[in-house]
Amino acid sequence: LEGVLGLVGGVADLGIVKSGLQPQVQVRPRRELLGRFGLTMADVQGFVSTALGGRAVGLHWEGERSFDVVLRLPNDARDSVERLGNLRIPTSSGALVPLSSLATITVGYGRAAINRENGQRYVGIRMNVRGRDLGSFVDEARRVVEAKVSQKPGLTLVWGGEFESKERAMARLKLVVPVALVITFGLLFAVFQSVPLATLVLVHVPFALIGGALGLWAFDMPVSIAAAVGFIALVGQAALNGVLVLSAIVERRQQGMPIDEAIVVGASDRLRAVLMTATLAALGLLPAAFSKAMGAEMQRPMAVVIVGGTLSAALLTLLVLPASYRLAHRWLEGGGASPEAPPAGHDHGVEPPAVA
Structure with missing residues (x-):
C-alpha cells in the first residue's frame, strides 16, 4: 500500500507510523507442558505479571x-x-514447578506500543500533500488503491487525519450554509417588508463570491474550510451592501422620483458608504492575506476570500443591483415594494400634459 501511494502525484514525506523497539523479557508458555501439570495460559500469565510488574493487593491510607x-x-x-x-x-x-520447565524465556526486542483505535489495532501510513489540494489528492489516491491493491477480508482502509477533519467540517457546512441563507432572507424581509425586494438582494449575493473565487485562483489556494467560512461571511457583507443601495432607491421612488433618476440618485448617495465598508474590510484583512507567519495557512484563505469578495461585492452591487431593479421595477413595486406609485406622468421623466 505504501508503494502504491507513492505513485500518486503530490505525495510527500510518505512512511509507515511505527512505534519504537525496546528490550523485552519474552515468556512463551508451552501448551503441552501446561496441560500435563493442570495449568492454563492465564495461570502462567498472571504469575509472571505479578512477579515482574506487580499486583495491587490492598490500600494504605x-x-x-x-x-x-x-x-x-x-x-x-x-x-x-x-x-x-x-x-x-x-x-x-500443590507441587511447585520451575517456570523454565513450562515456558521458553528469552530476551528480545518488541514494540514499545501497539496502536489501537475504537478497540481495533491499526497500522498508520503518514503523508503530506504538496502542490495540490487535499480533496483531489485523496480522490486520486482512492482510485489508485482500489485498482492496484486487493483488500483482504477483515481489513478496513480509512482515510483520516486532516482529510477526515475536513470531511466532518464540510458536512456541518452543508447544514450551516442553508440556515445562514434562510436567516439572511428573513432579515431582508424584515427590512423591506417585501418578498420580491428581499429576493432581489439575496440573488445578488453570489456576485460577492466571484471576487473570493478569483482571489483563491490568484493566490493558487484550494477551497478549504477557512475559505468556506470566508464565503459565509461574504453573504452578510453582500446583503448589507444590497440593503444600503436598494433602500435608497426605494426611498426615492416613494418620494415620487422617476425610476431612472431614483436609481442614479440612490446609488450615488450610497456610493461612499458602500466603498468605505468594502475598503475597511479589505484593508483590515490585507495583512492576514499576505502573511507568511506560523499558522497563516489557516487564516490566509479566509482573508483572501473576504478581501476579494468585498471588493467585487461593492462594485457589482453599485452596478448590477440598480440595473436589475430598473429591469424588474414594475414587478417589484407591484409586489408592494413601493407603498405609493409615483404621480402620473412622472414615470420615466415624462411631464403630465397641460390642461387648458
Whole structure:
C-alpha cells in the first residue's frame, strides 16, 4: 500500500507510523507442558505479571490519601533470565514447578506500543500533500488503491487525519450554509417588508463570491474550510451592501422620483458608504492575506476570500443591483415594494400634459 501511494502525484514525506523497539523479557508458555501439570495460559500469565510488574493487593491510607499496596518480587529475584526461570509456579496438586520447565524465556526486542483505535489495532501510513489540494489528492489516491491493491477480508482502509477533519467540517457546512441563507432572507424581509425586494438582494449575493473565487485562483489556494467560512461571511457583507443601495432607491421612488433618476440618485448617495465598508474590510484583512507567519495557512484563505469578495461585492452591487431593479421595477413595486406609485406622468421623466 505504501508503494502504491507513492505513485500518486503530490505525495510527500510518505512512511509507515511505527512505534519504537525496546528490550523485552519474552515468556512463551508451552501448551503441552501446561496441560500435563493442570495449568492454563492465564495461570502462567498472571504469575509472571505479578512477579515482574506487580499486583495491587490492598490500600494504605495516610490521612485522606490512599496508596496501593503492590505485591512484587524483589529486584534481585528477577534481574536475570536464569533467576526468572527458577521461579516456581504452584500447580493444582500443590507441587511447585520451575517456570523454565513450562515456558521458553528469552530476551528480545518488541514494540514499545501497539496502536489501537475504537478497540481495533491499526497500522498508520503518514503523508503530506504538496502542490495540490487535499480533496483531489485523496480522490486520486482512492482510485489508485482500489485498482492496484486487493483488500483482504477483515481489513478496513480509512482515510483520516486532516482529510477526515475536513470531511466532518464540510458536512456541518452543508447544514450551516442553508440556515445562514434562510436567516439572511428573513432579515431582508424584515427590512423591506417585501418578498420580491428581499429576493432581489439575496440573488445578488453570489456576485460577492466571484471576487473570493478569483482571489483563491490568484493566490493558487484550494477551497478549504477557512475559505468556506470566508464565503459565509461574504453573504452578510453582500446583503448589507444590497440593503444600503436598494433602500435608497426605494426611498426615492416613494418620494415620487422617476425610476431612472431614483436609481442614479440612490446609488450615488450610497456610493461612499458602500466603498468605505468594502475598503475597511479589505484593508483590515490585507495583512492576514499576505502573511507568511506560523499558522497563516489557516487564516490566509479566509482573508483572501473576504478581501476579494468585498471588493467585487461593492462594485457589482453599485452596478448590477440598480440595473436589475430598473429591469424588474414594475414587478417589484407591484409586489408592494413601493407603498405609493409615483404621480402620473412622472414615470420615466415624462411631464403630465397641460390642461387648458
